Amino acid sequence: MYGNGVTDDVDRTAFRRAEKKYKLYYDQNSKKKKQPRPVDISEVLDFKLILDTFNRTGKTPNGVHVLKGEFDCPVLRLDNRPGFYFIPGALNVEQQCQWIRESLMSFPQPPNRTNHNAHYGPIKDLFAAAGEGKILVQEEHSPESLSNGQAQRCKFCDKSENVALKGYGGSSIMASVLLRKLRWSTLGLQFDWSKRNYDVSLPHNKIPDDLCQLVKKLAAPAMPAGDEFKPEAAIVNYFASGDTLGGHLDDMELDWTKPIVSMSLGCKAIFLLGGKSRDDEPLAMFLRSGDVVLMAGQARECFHGVPRIFTDTEHSEIAPLEKHFTTEHDRCFLDYIGTSRININIRQVF
Ligand SMILES: O=C(O)CCC(=O)C(=O)O
Known part of the structure; x- marks a missing residue:
């Protein structure tokens, strides 16, 4: 998934074209200064906006539904992507700060492995x-x-x-x-990128208890009735300006009825959710700090990736974090996350 994550021929597939559409490119202006090329975001789904509108009017766009009342936060789902769930602002700002700290201080610590x-x-x-x-x-x-x-x-x-x-x-x-240059760290059962498999022989610590408790709750909307999610492994992705995550499938877990629980922290991003083939037109959507995505069942077979993160102050939308990371001690976290994004995605492996 990393490095040569995008393996299809240049521009051949709908997924690749969408990646190119949203990727960060620089133009040189007349003074030879590099400027980010403007990007057309008119087709990017904004679930926060959809939820705000729903809360005011009770209406949603065609094919989008809000599951309200059954869970701690409203959960959105799409008719044309069964098994995909979006929970806007699922993590409050204190939780976001906690998981940013952990992602930087403890998750990259041995025996957890990193790139x-x-x-x-x-x-x-x-x-x-x-x-x-x-x-x-x-x-x-x-x-x-x-x-x-x-x-x-x-x-x-x-x-x-x-x-x-x-x-x-x-x-x-x-x-x-x-x-x-830190791009990933792995928690719990360690994923071996070279073999694209979990290597259970590698030394590892269990996923921390407080993360397990949180994730079990978050996973509930996508879980088969009467079953509880077992967090066994996690991949933490770190994105700096210009970094992307190429279109891929997460298919090394045994039971695809169980969701991948994916938490976004820091700068806003664009996420692409494709279909079972790279030729299927992907949906583009914004991911903000605190949003959670669940992918289970048929959605586990859908190509997905992150072609863009927004690190400029106008679009990063990290103001709530700036208000929380205020102490001298917190300064270092804000310095990092002000121009970065972290994604923690948690899996049940067996
Ligand atoms: O960064 C994200 O939101 C997606 C991460 C992802 O797809 C993965 O690690 O498999």
């Missing part, structure tokens, strides 16, 4: 090290690198200390650079 593992081995305390201006030093010929198959052994150093350590033949990189 950096393959190159640098396990990295502890990346977010704190980035805030302290530390440098990650790779020791290329350490005994560990030979015995456990990791490419390198890494540790953080203060900048001054690093000058001396570099002399031993390692290379170094700012922790802040690695933080900006």
